[in-house]
Amino acid sequence: MRLFRFIFWLLVSVLFFFVLVGKVGPYQKLYLWFNPISGLSPQEKLPDWQAPPNQMAGLKSSVDVYIDSAWVPVIYAENDWDAYFMQGYLSAKWRIFQMDFITRFAAGRLSEIIGPKAVDLDRKQRFLGLSYAAEIALNAFEQDSLSKLAMDAYTAGVNTWLSQVADKDLPLECKLLQYKPAPWSNFKSALLLKYMADLLTGSVHDIQVQNTLSDFGPEFVGQWFPDYNPNPNASIDPQKIGPTSIPDSLKAKDPFSSYLNKITNFEDPVDGLGSNNWVLDGSRTATGKPLLANDPHLPLSLPSIWMEMHLVVQGRPVYGVTLPGAPGIIIGMNDAVAWGVTNGTVDVKDYLAVMLTSQHPKLWFSGDVKLTDRFGRDSTIAKNSYFSGQGWESLSYRKETIDIKGAPSKSFLIPYTKFGPLLRETVKNQHGENLRLTFQWTGFEPSNELRSFLLLNKATNVEECLMALSTFKCPPQNFVFADTAGEIALWQKGLFPSRKYDVGKWVGDARNPDHLWQGFLPDSISPCIKNPERGFLFSANQHPTPSPYPYAYTGFFELWRNQRILSRLENAKQWNFQDMQALQMDSYSEEAATLLPLMLEKLPKQNTPMYDSLLQWDYVYRAPSQAATFFHQWLYEFEQRLWHPLNPELHEIPERWVLPYILKDNEGKYKPWMPKDSGSVSQWLLEAFRFCQDSLAQEAWQTFKATKIQHLARLEGFSVKAIASSGHHTAPNAMTPTHGPSWRMVVSLKPPVNARVSLPGGISGNPASEAYYQGIEDWSHGIYKMVIPGKIPEHPKFHWKCAPLSLP
Numbered sequence: 001m002r003l004f005r006f007i008f009w010l011l012v013s014v015l016f017f018f019v020l021v022g023k024v025g026p027y028q029k030l031y032l033w034f035n036p037i038s039g040l041s042p043q044e045k046l047p048d049w050q051a052p053p054n055q056m057a058g059l060k061s062s063v064d065v066y067i068d069s070a071w072v073p074v075i076y077a078e079n080d081w082d083a084y085f086m087q088g089y090l091s092a093k094w095r096i097f098q099m100d101f102i103t104r105f106a107a108g109r110l111s112e113i114i115g116p117k118a119v120d121l122d123r124k125q126r127f128l129g130l131s132y133a134a135e136i137a138l139n140a141f142e143q144d145s146l147s148k149l150a151m152d153a154y155t156a157g158v159n160t161w162l163s164q165v166a167d168k169d170l171p172l173e174c175k176l177l178q179y180k181p182a183p184w185s186n187f188k189s190a191l192l193l194k195y196m197a198d199l200l201t202g203s204v205h206d207i208q209v210q211n212t213l214s215d216f217g218p219e220f221v222g223q224w225f226p227d228y229n230p231n232p233n234a235s236i237d238p239q240k241i242g243p244t245s246i247p248d249s250l251k252a253k254d255p256f257s258s259y260l261n262k263i264t265n266f267e268d269p270v271d272g273l274g275s276n277n278w279v280l281d282g283s284r285t286a287t288g289k290p291l292l293a294n295d296p297h298l299p300l301s302l303p304s305i306w307m308e309m310h311l312v313v314q315g316r317p318v319y320g321v322t323l324p325g326a327p328g329i330i331i332g333m334n335d336a337v338a339w340g341v342t343n344g345t346v347d348v349k350d351y352l353a354v355m356l357t358s359q360h361p362k363l364w365f366s367g368d369v370k371l372t373d374r375f376g377r378d379s380t381i382a383k384n385s386y387f388s389g390q391g392w393e394s395l396s397y398r399k400e401t402i403d404i405k406g407a408p409s410k411s412f413l414i415p416y417t418k419f420g421p422l423l424r425e426t427v428k429n430q431h432g433e434n435l436r437l438t439f440q441w442t443g444f445e446p447s448n449e450l451r452s453f454l455l456l457n458k459a460t461n462v463e464e465c466l467m468a469l470s471t472f473k474c475p476p477q478n479f480v481f482a483d484t485a486g487e488i489a490l491w492q493k494g495l496f497p498s499r500k501y502d503v504g505k506w507v508g509d510a511r512n513p514d515h516l517w518q519g520f521l522p523d524s525i526s527p528c529i530k531n532p533e534r535g536f537l538f539s540a541n542q543h544p545t546p547s548p549y550p551y552a553y554t555g556f557f558e559l560w561r562n563q564r565i566l567s568r569l570e571n572a573k574q575w576n577f578q579d580m581q582a583l584q585m586d587s588y589s590e591e592a593a594t595l596l597p598l599m600l601e602k603l604p605k606q607n608t609p610m611y612d613s614l615l616q617w618d619y620v621y622r623a624p625s626q627a628a629t630f631f632h633q634w635l636y637e638f639e640q641r642l643w644h645p646l647n648p649e650l651h652e653i654p655e656r657w658v659l660p661y662i663l664k665d666n667e668g669k670y671k672p673w674m675p676k677d678s679g680s681v682s683q684w685l686l687e688a689f690r691f692c693q694d695s696l697a698q699e700a701w702q703t704f705k706a707t708k709i710q711h712l713a714r715l716e717g718f719s720v721k722a723i724a725s726s727g728h729h730t731a732p733n734a735m736t737p738t739h740g741p742s743w744r745m746v747v748s749l750k751p752p753v754n755a756r757v758s759l760p761g762g763i764s765g766n767p768a769s770e771a772y773y774q775g776i777e778d779w780s781h782g783i784y785k786m787v788i789p790g791k792i793p794e795h796p797k798f799h800w801k802c803a804p805l806s807l808p
Contacts, residue, residue: 048094048764048771049798053164057805058085058156065090065800068793070785071763071771074310076792081153083313084327086802088157091307092184095324095765096162097171098303098712100181103188103325106130106195108402113179115405126400127414129421130198133443134191140446140471141190147450151186154327158184171765173713192325193450197443199298200273200343200475203556206351208652210506211262214430215651225505227554228547229657233562235478235490235527235539252500252514260353260435260507261428264650273298273739274558275342276584276732277480278538278569279488281531286574289750290482293580294331294340295741297734300709302718302772304761306330306743310789311457317790318457321743321759328453331743333755335789336460337483338747342539344476344492346555348442350517352419352510353427353435354386356395386417386436389513393418419510420444429509437507440517442495447473462487462530469493470523478539482749490537491528492544496521501552521551536569538562540732559657560591560730577756577784580746583732585782591656591730592619592631598663599638602682603689610693621728623702628728632704633696637688642681701726706737709760709776711767718767725780744784756784 049067061078063086068074073090077083091099104110108125110118141147162183170180213221275296282288298305306321309329320332331340385392401411415422419440427435448471455468465481466489476494481487497504498518508515527544529537541558568583600614610630617627642662643653662681702724711718727735734740744758762774778785 048766048769050169051798051800052089052093052802054801055803055805056089056160058160059802059804062801062803065798065802066793066796067798067800068310068796070308071774071797072308072310073763074312074793074796076312078314080149080313083311084150084153085157085160087309087311087322087327088154088184089161090157091154091322091324092158092161094763095303095307096158096181097173098765099158099184099188099192099325101173101712102195103191106134106191106198108400111402111404113177113405116407119402119404119410122402123412126402127421127423128198129414129416129441129444130191130194132398132416132421133194133197133441134187136444136446137194137448138187138190140448141450142186144448144451144471146454147448148186150327150450150454151189154189155184155186172767173715189326189450192323194443196323197449197475200477201348201441201443203273203345204347204349204351205556205652206505206507207263207266208650210260210351212646212651213506214260214262216646221506222502224654224658225652227501227552228543229557229559229655233566234543234546235492235537235562252503261430262650263425263427263507265425273343274345274541274561274729274734275478276538276540276561276565276734277340277342277478278536278565278583279340279480279482279490280569280572280575281482281488281535282486283535284569284572284575286576287748287750289484289486289748290488291575291577291580292338292340292480292482292488292747292749293584293745294342294480295584295744296331296341296343297739298742299738300707300740300742300760302709302711302720302761302767303765304742304759306759308757308759308763310787312790315790316458319755319787319789320745326450328450329457330453331745332457333745333747333753333789334457334459335484335751335753337456337462337465337481338749338753338755339456339465339479339481340745341480342478343541344478344494344544344555345541345557346476346492346494346496346544346553347504348474348476348494348497349439350497350504351437351439351507352515353429353507354388354417354422354438354510355433355435357385357392384415386422386438386510388418388510389516395422417510427507438510440497441474442497442520443474445473445495445520447471447495449473461485462489465489466491466528466530478541478544480537480539482747484749484751484753486749487531488537489528489530490539492526492539493523493528494526496526496551496553499552499554503552504554525551534570536572538565538569540565556655559655560589560594561732561734563590564588565732577746577748581744581756581782581784584741584744584746585726586732587621587726587728587735588732589619589621589728589730592617592621592628595635595656595659595663596631598660599634599685602663603685604682606689606693608693610698611689621701621726621731621733623700623724623726625701626698628701629699629704630692630696632701632728634688634692637691638685641679641684641688644678705735707735707740708737710738720773720776723776723780741779744779746784752788752790754786754788757787758782758784 059082061082063082064076065086066074075083075086108122111122141151174180209225277294279290279292281290285291307324309322310319318329318332318334320329322329384395386395395415397413397415399411399413401409403409417438419438423437425437427437429435452468452472456465459465459468461483462481469491472493473495476492478490478492481489498521500514503515540562542562543557613627614631621628646653707723707725708719708721725735727733729736745755747755758779760776760779762771764771766772
């Protein structure tokens with residue numbers, strides 16, 4: 001049945017490739033599927049499981065590879081080189097299209113395999129500067145012996161597989177696009193890590209808030225977009241952060257100066273990326289040793305964004321998930337420690353408006369000129385210059401060339417300020433001046449995140465875990481740790497800009513020194529706590545610190561999920577694996593529990609079955625619940641009316657923590673943005689209710705939500721649709737239509753370390769393989785498997801032994 005489904009959807013997917021690939025006719029394209037040498041038929045042999053050669057150049061010692069009963073590779077090696085070499089080899093064997101496609105996307109190089117249709121996307125990616133960031137990171141990686149060895153070995157392993165693979169055994173996607181992936185490089189691994197850093201720091205709302213500021217003024221923005229919501233449940237104990245007074249030096253004199261007119265040509269920020277992690281010490285567990293949990297919420301894709309891997313080097317194991325394209329384990333455990341991460345969601349990317357010499361109203365010249373700026377500073381101004389808080393400065397340029405399949409290449413120059421790339425769009429400020437946007441990102445700073453993960457893989461206690469983070473800068477992450485000695489810790493680690501207060505939420509003016517970063521905060525004051533008295537630590541993308549805090553930072557922080565996790569952990573006693581797993585699968589929404597009673601109180605009683613079901617609803621987003629569907633849409637429709645003058649495609653909409661205040665307001669003082677006589681909260685609630693009653697079918701939540709796991713290239717035939725799952729983004733089980741727990745892990749630190757894990761997708765990127773869909777059904781129902789780091793599989797599916805190539 002699975003084979004029939006696979007072949008059926010393959011044929012449907014041909015239509016996608018007619019559009020994607022371009023000028024080749026449909027009958028010629030069908031030939032690719034059924035070619036006896038390079039088409040579908042060789043996939044029946046499943047080259048995924050063809051054994052590697054008995055001898056391979058590049059190995060230093062013999063390596064044993066077991067494929068366990070869940071299709072997870074276990075690599076036994078005598079040294080780090082061989083472990084990372086074989087990791088690279090197997091990553092290419094199973095995920096080379098994913099590795100190649102993502103790094104091409106990040107670098108703006110899809111046109112090389114897709115053709116002219118991808119040029120605009122490639123150009124956009126070039127202006128993000130990820131290749132520029134990767135070059136800076138690679139220099140830091142290769143100056144460190146640990147990370148350089150790992151990258152060199154991994155790259156050698158990938159390229160060894162590429163040199164061995166026959167065209168008939170290339171991934172189906174490569175056959176359809178008629179190309180073979182180019183050799184791997186250390187630069188591509190660095191690029192992959194920068195792609196992930198950009199993904200995890202992409203929730204930047206500067207332009208939306210800027211438009212709200214432009215249309216509604218500073219008072220509105222100051223009221224509805226404060227630094228803290230009233231109940232942040234900070235992940236760090238207030239007593240552990242030191243002084244809380246705000247120094248005068250960090251107060252901006254004029255944060256709203258020269259703000260811009262409305263900007264309409266931009267894309268929405270990347271939202272939906274979060275995670276949960278928590279750790280209990282032995283006082284709250286049944287074993288007397290820590291329990292640690294982590295479930296990162298990322299885009300759900302096939303192949304999975306993660307690759308499950310088990311490395312054992314000289315008897316020391318490490319188990320967890322890795323990113324295909326980079327060596328080591330990113331989240332996991334060894335025989336002494338476990339660690340998990342959540343996104344820090346602190347804003348580390350700021351947009352700035354700059355004036356160029358070509359846009360200055362008094363500068364028309366062909367050579368260099370001298371000018372005294374409005375701050376009384378003399379500057380020699382070159383023709384291609386921009387004005388910053390330190391005066392006129394010269395632009396630098398990067399030449400970019402896009403090679404296009406079936407068409408001539410296109411070359412262009414991207415100007416760079418000292419902050420970052422200069423974007424193409426021209427904007428105007430309130431004084432009518434023409435400006436250009438640039439942005440500053442901590443991802444452009446030298447750092448070595450890879451070294452941090454490699455050291456975590458080898459750590460023997462929590463103290464060594466904390467020391468491993470010394471080179472970790474971007475993206476900001478909340479790391480939790482536990483060890484077999486019973487210690488636990490949490491550290492929000494990253495490189496944090498030192499800003500003045502009320503700066504960084506909207507587009508700054510690069511000419512105003514108060515709008516610029518004042519340097520970076522030292523590690524010594526970043527939020528960190530070890531062995532707290534309450535016996536647990538957690539993060540769920542909420543504020544890391546309570547208010548007030550002496551150092552300014554901004555971001556968009558989680559509001560509800562953290563409250564549910566905190567309430568459960570405060571009552572945790574004698575917890576075991578089942579309790580930890582139950583919290584990961586918990587679909588109770590504090591948002592619904594807070595808002596629904598207030599909404600019903602303002603709503604006249606309705607004699608409808610849906611009204612009665614809302615009265616009885618327990619605020620749990622269960623898969624079959626119809627009340628969950630109705631509430632979700634009723635709240636959405638109410639907000640459309642409440643914030644009607646704000647266009648969500650242009651403006652930033654206030655966060656939902658303000659709704660209880662508005663719903664409790666009987667005097668209308670919380671409606672200053674609305675025109676007079678525009679209605680009341682009760683009226684909008686009733687209109688929204690009736691609209692949903694008339695237009696919504698009585699759908700189960702799982703049907704309405706329609707969670708799906710999409711193929712990397714959005715091929716419907718290789719995707720899994722309509723997963724029957726509970727959950728909601730405001731619940732610990734943060735399942736949405738396209739995002740969700742991309743890896744669930746619960747680890748017991750009672751020796752021997754063991755864990756329960758669940759991953760939506762198998763090791764293979766080959767849709768014809770059983771290991772492509774492996775784990776999805778269990779993951780959707782909250783079923784975990786047990787793993788023990790270092791244990792040799794009792795009944796492996798395969799056992800491969802590889803030795804160094806003997807020279808004649």
